[in-house]
Amino acid sequence: MHALIVVSHPDSRSLTHAVARSFAEGVEESGKHTTEIADIAAEGFQAAFNQADRAAYFLQKPLPPDILREQERIDRADALVLVYPVYWWSFPGQLKGWIDRVFSNGWAYDEAPDGTLGKRLGRLAVHLIGIGGADGGTYARHGYDKAMRTQIDHGIFDAGRQCVCEDGAGRHRSVRGCGRTARLRRERLRALFESSAGDDASWRECRVELTVDRPGTA
Numbered sequence: 001m002h003a004l005i006v007v008s009h010p011d012s013r014s015l016t017h018a019v020a021r022s023f024a025e026g027v028e029e030s031g032k033h034t035t036e037i038a039d040i041a042a043e044g045f046q047a048a049f050n051q052a053d054r055a056a057y058f059l060q061k062p063l064p065p066d067i068l069r070e071q072e073r074i075d076r077a078d079a080l081v082l083v084y085p086v087y088w089w090s091f092p093g094q095l096k097g098w099i100d101r102v103f104s105n106g107w108a109y110d111e112a113p114d115g116t117l118g119k120r121l122g123r124l125a126v127h128l129i130g131i132g133g134a135d136g137g138t139y140a141r142h143g144y145d146k147a148m149r150t151q152i153d154h155g156i157f158d159a160g161r162q163c164v165c166e167d168g169a170g171r172h173r174s175v176r177g178c179g180r181t182a183r184l185r186r187e188r189l190r191a192l193f194e195s196s197a198g199d200d201a202s203w204r205e206c207r208v209e210l211t212v213d214r215p216g217t218a
């Protein structure tokens, strides 16, 4: 399988980027899969849905070139992996804008004359890895985990699944100092990638597995 890993974070030294790299390493080291990282912040992806997007949405104009490029990357992939920090219990704005613009009418889905939607990305395996600062209890107590799964997993991807990983503020160790954990984490991430079950157990396990190690902190 070929995985397109989309990362939405402005700082390449962040935990979010470290997790994306670790995910890519874990998936590639099996020798069975290839990966490509799309760093949409570094690439300067313009997130605001604009007039040209709206014309394309109504099928009046072709899609803008930056959107065609993003769709070509996804067309080359068998799996789409989104790695992002949780901001206000959801996607960061840039990633939400990436979805708004890239998942276009006529490409991601079709609307039939009777108003029913036909999904066109069913072949794509979707994996969602959010990195949050709050602990699992906070997500459960307020229903943020359920809300995110309803709105993002089901509302956008339908068959997608998500694990929210605590960033464990203050509990990170340097990547250099925890090789075993990093290795375990890569293996765990690969297992999540290769398994098809999107149940609550994988949600919890991912959360526990990723509470350590962040580059640049000791």
Ligand SMILES: Cc1cc2nc3c(=O)[nH]c(=O)nc-3n(C[C@H](O)[C@H](O)[C@H](O)COP(=O)(O)O)c2cc1C
Pocket: 009, 013, 014, 015, 016, 017, 084, 085, 086, 087, 088, 089, 090, 131, 132, 133, 134, 135, 167
């Ligand atoms: C603008 C902003 C909003 C945030 N909102 C949340 C939130 O709603 N829930 C949460 O668990 N963490 C939240 N956080 C914490 C981040 O998710 C967390 O610090 C980040 O993922 C840590 O990893 P990083 O090094 O990749 O930034 C927020 C952080 C910022 C900057």
